[in-house]
Amino acid sequence: MTRRTSERFQRRKKDIVASAVQALNRKGVRGMTLADVAAQLGIVPTGVIYYFKNKEELAEACFMLAVARYEGFVQEAEAAESARERIAAFNRAYFNFRHAEALGQAEHVAVFNDVRALNREAVNVAYVDMFRRIRSLFDGPGAEQLTRLERNARTHLLLSEAFWEVVWLSKLEPEDYERAADRTQSLLLDGLMAGGARWDPRPLPDLIGEAEADAGEQFLRAATQLINEEGYLGASVDKISARLNLTKGAFYYHHETKDELVVACFERTFQIMRRAIRQAERVSSNGLQALMTAAAALVECQASGDSPLLRTSALTTAPVSIQPQLHAKFDGVADRFAALISDGIADGSVRPVDVNITAQMLTAMINAAAELHFWTPGLERGQEVDLYVRPFFEGLLTPGAA
Known part of the structure; x- marks a missing residue:
């Protein structure tokens, strides 16, 4: 040649x-x-x-390029000395790339929402190596008290926020990306609790009552689990029916089409999230407590695996025809969180933050809890709130609970 x-x-x-x-x-x-x-x-x-x-080999090439791009962010960040400076540099490098991408000055990269569906060894190994390098950003001065389990959970949180940012950044003009980077960095490093506020989420009753745990709920729960695991296209009618030991006829008794099922799964998720917010408001004394109470309950629900929420990654693979209505529903939930954040700022329990960006980041944190167990071996049920939710509110470098 x-x-x-x-x-x-x-x-x-x-x-x-x-x-x-x-x-x-x-x-x-x-x-x-x-x-x-x-x-x-x-x-x-x-x-x-x-x-x-084949397309698997092509998809592998796409994801490997994305891994290389994130490795570049890490390389820039590693030049900083303290953990705080490193995380800030990683965040800045990420937003600089997204800004260049939006202006057509950088090639688009694959989003990682659907990477597990590929399951190629080379990509899996590269992704784990990337995760470890990003975790090393927490090795600098200022993070000495964090355990390995805490570093893993916070690395997953940091990455999950980056993966979701591509969604809400699309709503901004490129000239506003620098401002968004500053607001995001502030939330990542310092959380959203006002000075003097304390971590005190209230317990909530089960978000899915016994009266709702009927055949319809069982069906939607199984479908949600399968769609989370294999994506919209991977979750075939045959697989959903087999998981519940049902016939195809029984499937179509519940839902006429698969698209109708996906919409129903999302609607179930939205109902659970709205219910958590309403219950949290009733038992909380201020906006901050309502936020942490709702977030803790939803993460416990998501991390349990028993009755998970449908992951936003399903949006990527859902038919284009139904994506707008699903995005609108997610925005509605984010707006509800934004209202709680505004309440907290007004009553002094939440420090002044960008309510829209904070609401999107809170939604991303809850959503990504479904994969927390992959990155925190040894995590026991019930630990996810202190290990994963609390750092979102207090800042990624805040020492864990004693």
Whole structure:
């Protein structure tokens, strides 16, 4: 292969990966097809196969590029001395990239919401290595008191916020990204509790009462678990029915279409989240306590695995036709959290923060609790609130509870 031919080969390969990233972010691993990628480039699918044997190999290339990008953020951050400075530098590097991306000055990268659906060894190994490098940001001065389990949980929280930021950043103008970076950094490092406030969430009753635990709830719960594990396309009617030992006929008795089922699963999630907020307001003395009470209850629900909430990653792979209404529902829940944050600022329990960004970050933290157990081996049930929720409110570097 001549140098000119080699350059042309690499250029075409790069174009294919860039096209695949867009399809991957829009449809997820299982929804992306080589035909989608080829169509965006004006070529036939065999033109893609010449460079990548199958879509799994192509998706792997997309995720490996994304890992390399995050490794770059870490490399910039490692130059700082203290843990606080390192986390701030990582956050700044991330937002600088998103700003360049929004201006068309940097290539888009794959989002990691659907990475587990690929399950390729090379990607899994690279992702774990990336996680460990990001965890090393907590090794600097200022984080000496944190245990390994606490560092793992806080690394997962830091990464989960970055993964969700791409969603709410799309609502901002690029000129506002620097401001968003400052507000996000403030929340990550200093939490949202006003001076003198203390960590004191109130217990809530079960968010799913016995009266609701009927066949319909069992069905939605099983479907939610499967969609969280395998995405919209991976959670086939056959698999959902098999998990409950039902026939396909029984499935269609409950829901006429799979899209209808996904909407019902999301609606169940929204109902549980709204219920937690209402109950928290009734038992709390101020806005901060209502926030921490609702967040603690929802994370316990999400982390238990018994009755999980549908993860926002399902939005990525859901049919485009139903995505707008689901995004609107999520925004409605975030707005409800924003109202509680405003109440806390008004009563002095929450320090002055950007209520919209804080609400989005709170939603992301609750959502990502579903994967906390993957990164915290040895975590016992009931520990997730102190280990994971509390640092969100007090700051990532605040020593854990005694």
